Amino acid sequence: MVRIAMLGAGFIGRFYADSLHGLRSRDRITSVYSRTEASARKFAEDYDVPFWTTDMEAAIKRKDVDIVCISLPNNLHLPAVLACAKYKKAVMTTKPLGRNAKEGLQMLKAVEKAGIFAGYLEDLCYTPKFLKALQTVRSGALGKILWARSRETHPGPHSDWFWDKSQSGGGAILDLACHCVEIARNYIGKDVRPVEVMCWADTQVKPIDAEDHAIGLVRYASGAIGQFEVSWTFRGGLDLRDEVMGSEGTIWINNFLRTGFEMFLSGQGAGYVAEKAETSSGWIFPVGDEIHELGYNAMFTDMFDAMEQGREPAETFYDGYVVNAILDAAYKSAQTRRWEPVKLEVWRGKEETEVISAFKEYDKDHWFLTEELTHDGSHVLVLKEKKSGKLVRRLL
Numbered sequence: 523m524v525r526i527a528m529l530g531a532g533f534i535g536r537f538y539a540d541s542l543h544g545l546r547s548r549d550r551i552t553s554v555y556s557r558t559e560a561s562a563r564k565f566a567e568d569y570d571v572p573f574w575t576t577d578m579e580a581a582i583k584r585k586d587v588d589i590v591c592i593s594l595p596n597n598l599h600l601p602a603v604l605a606c607a608k609y610k611k612a613v614m615t616t617k618p619l620g621r622n623a624k625e626g627l628q629m630l631k632a633v634e635k636a637g638i639f640a641g642y643l644e645d646l647c648y649t650p651k652f653l654k655a656l657q658t659v660r661s662g663a664l665g666k667i668l669w670a671r672s673r674e675t676h677p678g679p680h681s682d683w684f685w686d687k688s689q690s691g692g693g694a695i696l697d698l699a700c701h702c703v704e705i706a707r708n709y710i711g712k713d714v715r716p717v718e719v720m721c722w723a724d725t726q727v728k729p730i731d732a733e734d735h736a737i738g739l740v741r742y743a744s745g746a747i748g749q750f751e752v753s754w755t756f757r758g759g760l761d762l763r764d765e766v767m768g769s770e771g772t773i774w775i776n777n778f779l780r781t782g783f784e785m786f787l788s789g790q791g792a793g794y795v796a797e798k799a800e801t802s803s804g805w806i807f808p809v810g811d812e813i814h815e816l817g818y819n820a821m822f823t824d825m826f827d828a829m830e831q832g833r834e835p836a837e838t839f840y841d842g843y844v845v846n847a848i849l850d851a852a853y854k855s856a857q858t859r860r861w862e863p864v865k866l867e868v869w870r871g872k873e874e875t876e877v878i879s880a881f882k883e884y885d886k887d888h889w890f891l892t893e894e895l896t897h898d899g900s901h902v903l904v905l906k907e908k909k910s911g912k913l914v915r916r917l918l
């Protein structure tokens with residue numbers, strides 16, 4: 523049994539609690555901190571939590587707490603992690619790790635100095651489809667990974683603090699691209715160094731200081747490209763899609779919006795459909811088991827197994843720090859309109875990476891380009907002569 527202190531009783535705190543207390547789990551939330559008495563008490567009642575408080579340290583330092591779960595606004599991740607280090611309590615924190623790499627690095631150093639377990643709650647790297655896709659990529663079945671694209675777009679977050687850059691640290695890039703970047707890192711290889719970022723960002727629909735949508739390209743040392751597409755202005759629900767292209771295969775994933783589950787409702791008596799669904803009538807697209815489809819169950823299983831087995835979880839504070847550093851470069855590039863280097867004060871991956879080359883030999887004198895059965899019934903082969911560079915078209 524793992525005993526958890528929940529810091530934050532809002533949107534993600536409740537999703538986490540549904541997962542932690544779900545599926546006949548033995549793990550229990552034993553203390554909860556929230557900013558207001560009313561929400562702390564309500565959370566404690568809803569999830570049968572014996573202790574609630576509006577004093578963060580009081581929630582952390584209790585004897586009946588094995589691990590602290592940080593579900594607070596982005597600006598409070600750092601002070602909460604420092605408090606866990608002070609009381610030497612294991613900790614796991616939601617995304618993004620910090621508002622920038624400087625904060626991320628402070629958190630990484632604090633947990634390592636305190637010698638405490640630390641996990642990064644990147645749920646979208648634990649969805650059932652992601653885990654199967656990653657296993658396939660790691661088996662080598664997709665060949666060399668050339669391009670990993672990830673998209674998260676929705677009509678905008680539910681709480682006021684997200685829209686205030688001083689608290690959130692940024693807009694759609696920090697909030698959503700943190701997921702996309704980590705998804706791509708997993709596919710491309712976490713030990714492959716992210717080199718530089720090119721990003722376009724703008725504020726077109728919401729009257730805020732931060733960006734409301736953006737597109738970015740992250741170039742890795744292997745030559746692979748990670749692409750993120752994020753928006754707080756997308757209409758139509760929560761769009762979570764990934765695409766991986768390898769020299770031997772392709773994966774397309776739709777995690778949420780159009781997963782094959784379609785429902786028509788007249789609107790009479792309709793209520794909650796799925797996270798950020800914009801409508802509850804007409805043709806709608808519910809999600810069978812949101813907690814599972816969003817990866818929370820597999821994520822907490824990995825966190826607690828890792829803690830008990832004395833190993834690192836699949837998603838660590840170091841990963842959160844690297845993501846922060848990539849996003850810092852994205853923000854800089856959106857300003858300068860140039861490729862900007864990813865600055866990593868601490869790099870624990872490969873120093874040298876072989877640049878991807880997936881040329882296929884047809885025979886000793888030729889490279890293979892393509893083979894196709896065309897609509898007129900011809901079987902075409904295109905080759906390139908190695909010595910002369912001449913292209914050769916053959917009918918088979």
Ligand SMILES: NC(=O)c1ccc[n+]([C@@H]2O[C@H](COP(=O)([O-])OP(=O)(O)OC[C@H]3O[C@@H](n4cnc5c(N)ncnc54)[C@H](O)[C@@H]3O)[C@@H](O)[C@H]2O)c1
Nearest residue numbers: 530531532533534535556557593594595596616617618681
């Ligand atoms: N898929 C995901 O992993 C996911 C999804 C949503 C949010 N998040 C992250 O979870 C964190 C919290 O987001 P949320 O959506 O739960 O927010 P929220 O506003 O719904 O809840 C935040 C909670 O923090 C507490 N709090 C303490 N001090 C506060 C302060 N000064 N201002 C506001 N709240 C304060 C309150 O209990 C509040 O309920 C953020 O870091 C966000 O990025 C992660």
